[in-house]
Every structure is written in structure tokens, then in C-alpha cells.
Amino acid sequence: MTDIDSTQVRTLVVDDSDFFAEMTAETLANEHGMDAVARNSGSEGLKLLSEQEFDCIVSDYEMPGMNGLEFLRAVRRKFSDIPFILLTGRGDEEIASEAIAAGVADYLMKLKVVEDREYERLANRIRSVVAQRRAQQKYELLVNNSPDVIAHISHDGTIAAANPAMADLLDRDRPDLVDEDVTDVMDASVAEMRLEKGREAIESGDLTSNEDAYGGRFFHNIFVPVDLWSDRNTFQMISRDITERKERERELRRQNERLEKFASVVSHDVRNPLNVARSSLELMNSELEGSDHTERIDRALARIENIIEDVLTLARQGQTVHEPSTVELDRMVTDAWSYVDSPSASLEADVEGRIKADPSRLQELFGNLFRNAIDHGEETVTITVANTEGGFYVADDGPGIPDDVRDDVFEMGYTTAETGTGLGLSIVQQIAEAHGWTIDVEEAPNGGAQFTVRGVEVLD
Template identity: 30%
Template sequence: MDISFRILSVGDDPDFADLVVDGLQEIDDRFEVLETANPHDGIEYIETEAIDCVVSAYELSEMDGIEFLKTIRGEYPELPCILVSGQESETIVRDAFLAGATDYLRKEALIDTSGSLTTRITDAIERGGRTVSRSQRAHERDHRAALFDNSPDPIMEIEFDGETPIITAVNTPFEETFGFEASDTVGQPVHDVVVPDEERGEHERLKRQVFERDSVETDVRRETTRGVREFHLRVIPIDIGDVSNGAYAWYTDITERKERERVLGELHDVTRKFIRASSAEEVAALAVEAGRDILKQPYTHFYRLTDDGRRLTPIAATEEMDDRFGDLPAFDRGDGLLWKALEAGTIQRYDDVQAEDDLASNLPIRGAIIAPVGDVGVFGSASPEPAEFDPFDRELASILITQMEAALEAVHRREALRVHEQELERQNERLEEFAGVVAHDLRNPLNVAVGRVDIAQKDCDSEHLDVVDRALDRMDELIDQTLTLARSGQVVGETESVDLSTLSEQCWRNVDTAEATMRTDNAPVIDADPERLQHLFENLYRNAIEHGGEDVTVTVGGLDDGFYVEDDGPGIPVEAREDVFDTGYSTNEEGTGFGLRIVEQIVESHHWDIWLTEGTEGGAQFEISGVTFAGR
């Protein structure tokens, strides 16, 4: 069989490919149809196969038909492409034309067995091959005219007279939008009709670009019958009759979309202000100001729950509301629409509050949005006119309230943290005072006693004096440990990078280690208070030697989120592992029972965690986690 045309069918609906195949091959065996459901695979077919025409569905899974068409046009501007849609949409028709579709079909047309699809494809291929007949030019004009006449967007057809673009036709939406009769615009230069003075420079730039047969897309502002509006302008070069220097100027109104983007941008700015707010009152004031500017209503306010939730009290209001109403009243539980919204837990939108609430019957307020702000209070924005709020206003109010709730929660957390920090500061002061008392009031009489014992030992030889001397040494050690314990629990302020390999070895030299051995294993660099970290290592070393013997081996190594200190001694029984951190707990009669409590205090002051487990060789392993590594 002689195959004259190779057609690529792209559509993820199995019926679509069947319709294309049935519409072509059963009528005309000149066509070979290649099928794919994936537009990306379709691009590969175009790159590797000799495709004469693409028939693509608009409804595709990974991208719509317009995007697929634009992708093709970027690499294959002359390849005939027919777009098929199951939707009846002028917008799709317009976008297909602008994206460069050779032709457009409704899906129902594929069912036609009269050869319609065959004709459309052969015409498209011939036009793509530039064998354009008079009838085909007429077909193009008819197709273009249908788009021109049926588009809901304003379009004007222009032709260059020299370099001056002259209007040759306008559609009905153009007349309605810009207020010009076609008879008054046709034959006039474009810049005399729709281009305002402030955009003449931009118009000249676009004019040169279109004159050189380039398409143009840009955003412009134009005066319309509804005031100044924003449009997305697309200028597409076309052939008009036998003249190849024409273009369509296609205006799509984007005013509402631009306004939406602007308002959402303002909401984003409000979020940044909320982050910097230091009090609930400041958050309320910012929310009220934002509500006035974004919802464009002067009567905006925020009421907070007070008196254990029995009353709504005004906290913030716009200046306009203060000037109009003076001091705002508080509302007891159940009174008015504010309480109704709070109890409903959802945003309430009223076309006319006077018809809803007797309390508002004498107020110059009609339309209103009232929204609960978590369990904190109620936000409201009102208008002197009825039904002033639309669904988009409700959406904006919802976003603002969500931001406000988050900001109030953040302020609450910061205030709670400040209170906690103040309490910790007072606790640190008490601990410091206690440490001073211990250092001064106990150390001085202890020093006197030590001195007297030294004198007595020179005067006489008594075993009782030796016992007293050892007891005084014990007291001195207890005082040192008590001072360390008092200060180790204070919250760490400034930290610095500490290399545990270096610090752990320094601490080892500060302890009477006898024949014991210390080694490090990939010990990390962490952020910590080096002085207190030194006490931690020294106490863990003493604990290992005290319980593991003079020849114990101690290892300091790194964990995924911290470090560990372990020994190869006898270990600590499971049932005793929680008790070892208690103040005064010790299995050694000579021990103070403060060492591991000090370790735990130092860990907690850094906001770390400590676990006692069995070591790799059966000894005790202390794991410290939640540590911040330096540079992270």
C-alpha cells in the first residue's frame, strides 16, 4: 500500500485515537496513523519520524493541547497541527489560534464519516507545504474571520501603511470596550484611537517589532468605557488579502487578575510586618489596618475575649471607625453578631447587618464580614453600603485571619519564652547567691579548722587528728562539688566551637588517671560552653576510674547528633541507671554522689539529652544527644 501521509495522533483517551484512525484509514488508505497518549512521546515521534501532520486532543494528562502546540511550534514552526477539543469554549479557540494551530475541530467532528477530517488534514498539509491555493486562502480567511467575530475579547485588525499601523477592522467587543464605533475607527492610525500619550514610546517599540513580522506579547493600560483597565496585548502578524503586512491586536482584560496579584502581594507584606510584631495589640492594629486597605472598607476592628471569655472588648479599630463611632462598646456573651460568628467558628458574610441584628439597626453599617480569630477574639470589616463583599473578599479575609492567628500565637510563644527566661534568670541569680554563701560562709571556717589541725598535728601525734584532717578534706571536696553543681544548672548563654578531641584530652590531664587509658574516636566539633563542658568530662572520667578501676580504658567518640563517653569497666546495672543521676547517689563510700548529677545539670543547661546504656565492651556508655555541631 502506498502511504502518502503519516499522521501523529496524540490523546490519552483511547477513543480519541480510534476516532482519528476510523476517520482516516477507513475512508482513505493513504494515511498511516501513529498513536501516543503522552505528549512528550509525541515530541520524540516528531523528532524521529517523518510526520506530516499532528492531530492533538486539547485534554491531555501532562499538559494541555495549547502547551503541547506551543512546544511543537518552538522547534517545528511549519508542521501542520490540528487541535481537537471536547469543550465548547471560545477561549480555547482563541488560544489555539494564538499558539499557531493550523486548524481547530470539535471532537464531534471526528465522528463524521463523510471525509471531513481527511479534507482538513490534506488542506493543513498542503498549507504547511506552502502549496496554497485560492480556495485555501479563502478557507484561512473564513477561519480567521470566525475567530475574529466570535471572540469575547476586543480585537482590531491592522495593516501597515508604510510604517504606520492603520486600523482595518474591529470586532464588536472592541467597540463595546473602548466606546468607538467601527465606522469611526477603521482607517485611523492605531495610536490616535487607543494608545494613551504616556504609552506612545512603548507603542513605537512594539510597532517596529510587529512591522518586522515578529509576534508581540505585553501588558498595557487602556482607557475604556469602564475607566482605565489593564490588558494583556498580543499582536500576531497575519496576511490580509494579498498583502503580507497585517496583524491582529488582541486585548485580554487582566484587570481583576492584576488586582488579585496586588492584593495578595499586600497580604504577603502584612505577613512580614506580623513577624516583627512584639505584642498582641500591635498584631491587632496591623490586622485592622490591612483589613481596611485590602478589603477597602473604613469600618474595620478587632475585639478580644476578656473576663475569662465572657466579654468581647474592643482592642483595635481604624481611625475612620474611631472618628465615626467614638469609644466602641464591649459585648457580653451572646450579644450581637460578633458573638454569633465566634460561636459559629466560621467567617460570616452579611449583605445587610441591619436586617440581621437589632443592635445594628441604628448604625450606618450594612454589608459586613465578621470572622473569629481562633479562640482569641473576632475581626470585623463593614461597609456603609449593602452587599459590598464578594467571595473574593471572603477569601482575602480568610487569608488575613489565618495570618493573624499565626502572628498572635507567635507573640504568645515569645511572651511565654520571655517569662520563662526571666524566671531562669532569677533562678540563676539565686543559684549564684547560694554559691556565694557556700564559698564565703563555709570556706572561711573550714580554712580556720584546717589551719588549727595543722598546728595541732605539729604539737602532738594523734590518730584522731588524722581522722579530722581527712574529714576536713572531705568537706573541702563537698564544697567544691556543691559550687560546681549550683553553677552547672544555669542556662548556657554564649557558646563557642569546641573540638572534643582536644578538650577531652586536656580534661584527661586534669584528673588523677593512674594507669587508666583515654582515646578518641571521631570526636566532633560542637557548639558549647567550654568551661562547663570541661566539668562534664572530668566528672565522667572520675566516675569511670572510681568504678572501673585504675587500668580502665575510656573512649570519647561521635554520634549522629552528639557524642558519647564510655568505659570498659563492669558497667552499671539496668535497675540503677536512672538513680545514678540523683544528688548524693553513690556506690562508693568515698564518693560525694554529686559527680553524675553535675553531668546531668550541664547537659540540661545546654538543652541536650543524656542516656546511660551498656558500652560496646560491657562497661558504661553515656550518650549525649541533641547537640549542635559547629558550622551547622
């Protein structure tokens, strides 16, 4: 039994027997809550249909003047797709075949309905065909208003139905596409590839897909097997225009190529003279040990090296995260701390659990937060890493971050430290977001800065 409100179903019952027509209409109304009306001939039924709207028609087959099949054909000519249930006096295969060809929704043995009083069965059939029609109407509304190209195509390539988007793409009138061979209405090579994928869908019983180009546009195509008729397998083709996406992908590739060239220049053309300067400084230190000038040069070179490392990270990795793996949080913290070159700083790590993350990028996240705390704090800064609900935090006992600038700290280039690049925290935010996490800055319990990463799924 379909989930449909019977009071919303208007049914026209047509039978040359006034008694049967009235009895059927009254039973459908009184026992099944339908709005049912009776007429005693096909011509009377057609007249009423021209004046009122109905959701379903129930008609006898054997009627004088206009039999049930003739009535059905007249309904189809004038009122299209109203569900039509035919009541036959005998199980005649020829009548059933003609009825199906004419578009009958269902047919029942009239004697079984009368003798067995199977009005419950008739009511259920009415609800079912009406529900199907309403679902079909909703589907057609969606298809006809869809910007995607949608068509039903048979195994041999015949177009059974096409939506307006397909007609627009092919610059054809929509009715003219029906019963055409798809290879005759679009580029044959593209059509053959789509037909091949559609046939694969029919044979496998599962959807298939591909991408192709047609008319200067790029399309992503999905092919879904559909049984529209018992004697003819078809598939539904849904083609979405992805030209803009392809153009964005091309532009992204061009940008990545430019970034890679930029990274190569930074890595080679800037690092080489920097290495020369570093070597010369070492020679100067051997001759001018303890000179303020050499110390300033050393700090300047270290700052340049930091800038180069951060710029290369942004250029080569950006917001990408490689295949996440299961990592131990405490191990990641310890590994990141091992690269910190600040003997006076200390780490208090009270973090545990396993999470899914890109190990190298997570280590980079911790490393940048550690470096940020050291750059902005005292030499003896203490950094704490611990679990919190939904993630972890990194805090320090440094001077903290004023309320009015906390929204700015993740901006690329923002820094208050003389030796800072202004890129480290921006990289931290990118790494967090690439994992699907969030990161916020707040005041630590001891007055320093606390960076809290949330949205992390701890595995145990």
C-alpha cells in the same frame, strides 16, 4: 500564568452584545477549561449574582441602561470583593481612573481582545485576579483569627485596616478604627514610637521592630513596609503580647539573684569554717600521724568540698553555655585529666577532631565523667575516651551500672558511692543538653560503664 485550576474558576461575562458575550464565555469554557456564563446587561448580571456564586466578572464598559462602571459600583455595594475585569472600547484615562477608584481588578482594551483574539491573555488575567483574591481571603482569615494585633497604617498615621484583636485591645468597634489617626485611638507616646518605627520600615524597605508597654501589657512589635496603593505608602504593624514571657524573665532574674546569694553564702559562710577545719586537721595530723580518726575527718572534709564545688557549679552556671568556640577534643580530654587527683587511675585517649563547644564547660563534662569512674571503680580503674559516630564516649573498666538504675543516674542527688554528691552526672547531662547534644549510659565492652555523647558536629 498563575498555578490555579481553571475548572474551579466560575466567570460571569456581561456584554450588551449577545454574540460577544456568548463567544467569550464559550471560548473561556472550551479553550481554557473555565465554567463561564454569559449575560447581556448589568441588571441581568446582578440578578444572576444574587442566585449563584462567581469567582470573577468580565464586563463591557459601553452598555445601555447601566454601563460597566455603574455595574461595577453596584457589584461592590452588594457583592463586595469579587474580582471585576472591565473591557473598554478606548484607552480613556478618566474611565481607567474611575474604574480603579471603584475597585476594578484589571481592565483591557475590548478591540484587542476581539480583533487579536487575545482570549489567552484574558484567561490569564482572570486566573491571576482570582488567585490573588483567594490568597487575600486566606490572608484575611489568618489575620482576623490571629491573637496578634495587626493593622495597616499609612505614613501619616491613618489606620487603613485593623483586625479584631486590635479592636479588642483598644475597646473599639473594628469599623470605627478605619481612617482614624493611630495617635487618637491609643496612648499618643506609644503610638508615636510605633509610627516612627513604621516610617523607618517604609523608608528603608525593610522590617523594623521594638518592644513597648500598653494597657498594662508588654508587646513585641514588627513593622513591615507594604504598598497597598500607588499613591499611599503604608506599613503593617504586628504586635504580639509578650507579657507572660516578660513575667517569666523577671521571675528567672529573681531566681538567679536568689541563687547568687545562695552561692555567696555557700562560698563564704560554709567555706570559711571548712578552711578552719582543714587547717586544724593538718595540725592534728602532725601530732597524730596515721590516726584512723584524722583519716575519716579528712575524707569527710573532702566530701564536703566536693559538694560545695558541685553546688556552686549548679548555682552559678546551671544550664548555660557561653559562646562556643572551635576546640580540639584531644586537648580538652588531656586538660580535664590533668586535674584528676588519682595517681593509680589511667587514661587511654584515642579521640580526635575539632568541635564547637564552650571549652570550660566541656572540660567540666569530661572532669565529672572521670571523677564518676574513679569514685565508683577501683583505684586502678582505666578510663577510655574515643570517637564514635556523631560524637564521643567515655568508658571505664569498673563494675558498671545495673540495667535497672541506668535511667536514674542523671537524676540530681542520685549516687551509690559513699563519697559521691549525686550532682556530677546531673551536671554532665545539663552541659550536654545546653550544647544541643544527648548523653546515654550503657554497658562498656569490658563490662564497665560507658557514657556516649551524640549529636556532636565534628568539624574535621
